[in-house]
Amino acid sequence: MENELLPGYSAPPQYDESSNASRGLTEHHAALETSLDSGQKWLHLFVKSRAANPTSLPAFYAGDVISGHVDMDVAKSESVKAITVKVTAGTTSVGQEEQLFLNVEKLLWDPSMKLSDGSKVSKFGKGQYSWPFEINLPRTVEVVDQKVKKELPLPASVSGRASPAYIDYKIIVTIKRGALRVNQTLVTNFSLTPTTQPDLPSPMLQKAYQENLPLVGPDGDPEGWQVLPPIQLKGTLFDSKSVELSCTLALAKPLSYPRGAAFPLIFTLTSTDAQALDLLSAPSNIRLFLIKSLATGSDATNENVERPADGSNFFFETVARAVFWPSEDNQTGSSQGGSRVLWGELDVKRALPPSFFFPRFTIRYTLELQPFSVRGFVATSPTSSPLLKERVSITSLRARGVNPRSHAPPEYVQEQAADYNNSVGLLENGNQRFYHHGGPGIA
Numbered sequence: 001m002e003n004e005l006l007p008g009y010s011a012p013p014q015y016d017e018s019s020n021a022s023r024g025l026t027e028h029h030a031a032l033e034t035s036l037d038s039g040q041k042w043l044h045l046f047v048k049s050r051a052a053n054p055t056s057l058p059a060f061y062a063g064d065v066i067s068g069h070v071d072m073d074v075a076k077s078e079s080v081k082a083i084t085v086k087v088t089a090g091t092t093s094v095g096q097e098e099q100l101f102l103n104v105e106k107l108l109w110d111p112s113m114k115l116s117d118g119s120k121v122s123k124f125g126k127g128q129y130s131w132p133f134e135i136n137l138p139r140t141v142e143v144v145d146q147k148v149k150k151e152l153p154l155p156a157s158v159s160g161r162a163s164p165a166y167i168d169y170k171i172i173v174t175i176k177r178g179a180l181r182v183n184q185t186l187v188t189n190f191s192l193t194p195t196t197q198p199d200l201p202s203p204m205l206q207k208a209y210q211e212n213l214p215l216v217g218p219d220g221d222p223e224g225w226q227v228l229p230p231i232q233l234k235g236t237l238f239d240s241k242s243v244e245l246s247c248t249l250a251l252a253k254p255l256s257y258p259r260g261a262a263f264p265l266i267f268t269l270t271s272t273d274a275q276a277l278d279l280l281s282a283p284s285n286i287r288l289f290l291i292k293s294l295a296t297g298s299d300a301t302n303e304n305v306e307r308p309a310d311g312s313n314f315f316f317e318t319v320a321r322a323v324f325w326p327s328e329d330n331q332t333g334s335s336q337g338g339s340r341v342l343w344g345e346l347d348v349k350r351a352l353p354p355s356f357f358f359p360r361f362t363i364r365y366t367l368e369l370q371p372f373s374v375r376g377f378v379a380t381s382p383t384s385s386p387l388l389k390e391r392v393s394i395t396s397l398r399a400r401g402v403n404p405r406s407h408a409p410p411e412y413v414q415e416q417a418a419d420y421n422n423s424v425g426l427l428e429n430g431n432q433r434f435y436h437h438g439g440p441g442i443a
Contacts, residue, residue: 026053028056030044031186043184045068045070046069057190059192065136067134068132068133070130077123080175083174085135086106089170089192094164102169106133116130141154144359155358157169157189157191158361159189170188194396200402205224210403225252227250232246233247233387237275239378243271243276245276249267249288249388251367252265257395259350265322278340281342285372285373288367288368289318289320289370294363325408327343344408367390368388
């Protein structure tokens with residue numbers, strides 16, 4: 001099950017709409033000041049990255065080369081044992097020590113090495129010194145998961161206020177002073193994004209995206225859709241009659257969707273009662289949400305432990321709500337019933353971290369259809385549990401050559417956006433807890 005949900009991994013793109021490579025890299029600067037009142041900056045780190053602007057954190061894809069230079073301004077003669085630059089990454093849960101899974105160090109200088117002018121020194125004289133460097137970010141890392149060694153893709157960086165756990169990537173410059181003196185370090189965090197892509201959609205979906213054509217549903221394009229098993233509903237309408245309905249959700253295939261794009265949906269209601277159909281098929285009554293789950297601890301990658309009894313290591317957040325609108329052939333049947341067909345889509349925000357599985361820190365996404373809450377309709381067996389749950393994955397990049405576009409009428413997007421803001425806390429019950437994710441990424 002786990003392997004089926006993992007998105008495909010690829011090499012970092014050179015000219016992709018999700019990267020900054022096509023318009024050149026951005027240079028970032030961090031500095032260390034002296035402890036004197038002057039606050040003079042004496043140690044500098046310059047790094048080039050894919051970030052949109054120099055005030056953001058440096059941003060990279062897994063597999064990128066981190067390049068830059070370290071500069072040192074020496075005001076008076078001083079001894080240094082060595083100068084190093086390294087890239088580290090680790091997972092941290094609140095109240096626990098960081099567990100490193102990446103540590104790549106490069107020696108920039110020690111007394112056995114020549115300076116740029118070809119000389120060797122044991123003590124730096126007054127002046128300015130500079131050392132260029134390059135560090136290759138790996139695409140995978142060897143880790144131990146549940147006592148088994150595995151080679152896994154680097155996870156995305158995750159940070160933000162009130163988050164229960166973090167994945168931090170850092171560049172650290174260290175001036176080593178010797179046994180009796182304190183080392184000095186210059187640290188800057190950076191954002192890392194795994195290079196994951198979905199498989200290609202069906203040829204008909206690709207053609208619709210490329211030529212700006214209307215989408216074709218499962219009947220005309222069975223390869224393009226995953227039609228989920230129908231859900232049976234029973235209830236009482238306006239305290240006067242019993243009704244039965246069946247609802248079916250179809251998702252565009254593959255069930256792996258890129259950030260910064262909307263993916264299409266089709267929702268179909270059938271019943272012998274036309275009044276029940278009209279009431280429940282109102283677009284605002286269909287409550288389909290994208291849920292992000294963050295799992296920490298020793299069971300983070302275990303698919304058989306979806307939610308422990310105490311919920312201590314699982315955290316859930318509603319991150320998007322689907323929007324629906326009637327299709328052109330929305331109504332079929334007669335006054336005695338029939339079906340109502342609605343097209344829909346769900347917008348995946350670019351700021352979301354992509355799905356990934358990693359020891360002690362795993363991010364998954366699930367579509368959840370909540371029970372109908374409609375005035376005039378009372379379910380025979382009311383429940384607060386979702387009517388439907390379907391696992392999907394979120395990728396950092398779009399499928400090659402595919403540019404999904406939104407088909408939603410503007411008025412429906414605006415209407416549901418306001419409604420979503422009032423529904424974010426809808427799933428906050430039982431062991432579910434919410435946290436806020438933030439942090440810069442690749443533009």
